[in-house]
Amino acid sequence: MAGRGRVRGSGVPGLCLVLVLLAGLSLVGCGGRPTTGTAKADVQRVLDRRAAAVLHHDAGAYAATGTSEGYADVRALPLAAWSYRVTAVRRDGDTVTADAELSYRIRGYDRAPVTVGRTLRLARDAAGRWGVTSEEPAKKAGEQLWDQGVVTVVRGEHSLVLGAGQPAARLRAFADLADGAVPAVSAAWGTDWAGHVVVLVPKSLDGMAGLLGSPASSYRGIAAVTTGETGGGTRTPADRVVVNPDAYALLGTVGRQVVLTHETTHVATRAHTNAATPLWLSEGYADWVGYRETGRTPRQVAPELQNAVTEGRVPAGLPTDADFGFSGDAARLARAYEGGWLACRMIADRWGEVKLDAFYRAVGAHEKRTGAVEGALKSVLGTSLPEFTAHWRTYLRDQLA
Template sequence: MAGRRGVWSIGAVGLGLLLPLAGCGGPPADSARTEVQHLLDRRSAALLGHDETAYEATGTAAQYTRLRALPLAGWSYRVTDVRRTASGATADADLSYRVAGYDRAPVDARRTLTLGRTADGKWYVTADKPAGQAGQQLWDQGPVTAVKGTHSLVLGTGRTAAALRAYARLADRAVPAVSRAWGTDWSRHVVVLVPRSLQGMAGLLGSPASNYRGIAAVTTGEAGGSGRAPADRVVVNPEAYAILGDLGKQVVLTHETTHVATRAHTTAATPLWLSEGYADWIGYLGTGRTPTEAAPELTRAVQDGRPPSALPADKDFGFTSEPAELAQAYEGGWLACRMIADHWGTARLDAFYRAVGAHDRRAGAVEDALRKVLGTTPEAFTGQWRAYLRAQLSRTE
């Protein structure tokens, strides 16, 4: 493995033994790795140069067909291992790529390539797939169709351009809506991935499909905003998304876009009730939805005399939670943020979110922000939230 040289030193005797070995037994052990690296360098250059003929000269062109619509600013492999097989070789490589105009830094993906060899000893690619335990990339599921909106890029498989334009229109409305509430200190654009099915969504996220059944969309990205991470991806579950009405679809994409906007200020210190509640708060702004309409599960619990005793814990937001419990967690977070906006104002809500995320760890972050920004304590805040739930959800609207 490159980088491990020098772990132990070679004395005069060791060096004398090493020199003759370099001249016998054929080429150096890593010659195949070097040759494969050169092959993948040529393949990458052909893809970026839109030279299908040159790409085909390096092996299968199936990936080129799937990728040709993707606007790429960068594409490169770093070969990490080559293992010879009876028919050729298998190579492990780290792929780095950037979507033009959207990714601030390369997206990294681990890949496993299958290689054949011609009669005159030249390598060629026969397959390029995700490495074991690595999630799929969208093009692994079929040819990518790309639709560019004013503030969005929607990438889909198994979808017509017309169908993807509907997502772009919603995303284009979401971006300025989020900027009006949160501010403009973010990229102000969003990348939306629309796979063919729930199974496709799970493949992109590298998790079982059962984790996302009933979840309309999720946002991937790096918490804390180091500036090195690429643009977040909003990954849609087309099956759950399809059953939503027009308003529900807009709320979902605005919610996910809020996660993109707030990513730099969302850290390990930020509890999920705040990050998810704030995203829902922006998602519902201007929709006219009342608390009882937007929080039906929590309304039922309050009206049945079963109000929550504490703000939702992170575990309550697990995708494997019972649907009613998961809904109550999201609704409780939303109403906590709505209460802050109602009682302290939207500017204080914004400041509170940023103040919590400014801490480097969870312990004390919310308590400190409650004291400094809202002038209250966790106990008083929780009591006020419970009273707010009763006031907002006990009445019939």
């Protein structure tokens, strides 16, 4: 039972047993300090109580486990689960630094727990009780939205928008966009996915970078990204669409909807996207869904590639994964996205939308990159990679020249 235990003394005749009845008290032998193993168990009990307080919205119980800092930041989250697992402790007298895994689920959205690394510091009071003094992301782990301030929650029909440092009215606008994206994605891809999306809106580009655990320079000019929290497969919890509010503010009405629809497509196709899927297909398909009902022409959507084609620089092959890197070469990155979009658009035009979806799924079913595209081209489209590439190059000239 939590808060109860016994330890043996050592170095003195006989046994010295101390039974601790009060939850949270350290378990110590006669005249000794807690061992590392005992301290780890004590910290785990404190964090179990702290997690229960978060889950049940009990501010008083949370405060009883240490600092109240952070409670207000997470209070609005609609949680189905929240727990810590202590993996290591480093004790220095009456203070402890603990490494822990925080697992949580957003109610109605996460199919499996999202697990993130956290570092907590605790101190013992005069009565021997441990209390949390601070909590932060573990080294090399990304921030969570609540690390950036109080989380505001806005619910849409098909979406949950979580913001930090953003007014509710702006979050409502994102919910409206996401609510438009979900049915658009289902119309193109089908309904064999969750049918809803979680959108995170930090205060700034720096906040976005913090959530993704990467330098801000990696995402400057990128309006949003989607990140799978626990790897691929059908048990993946709802992906988070992470918005760059600085870049998003520069988009027009159509652009904002295209971006949310593009990212929502990644959420829908996650279970069929893996190491076998080249970026030209995953990004191209997401753009194809995003632009599908906009009426935008290839010349409007692919200006960088149009410039290359009209100058006689038709790409020799489909975009590589490296072409999609955030290397600072904006024109190269744009051409990669445009080329992938036009490849998917060509499949839809030449073979039909049903075949495009089947091709995407067939590539992902291969699970390994080698032979995946080639096999799907043969089995679904009845062509080879050289023939497909030649058709694509001709399509570029026809659509962009």
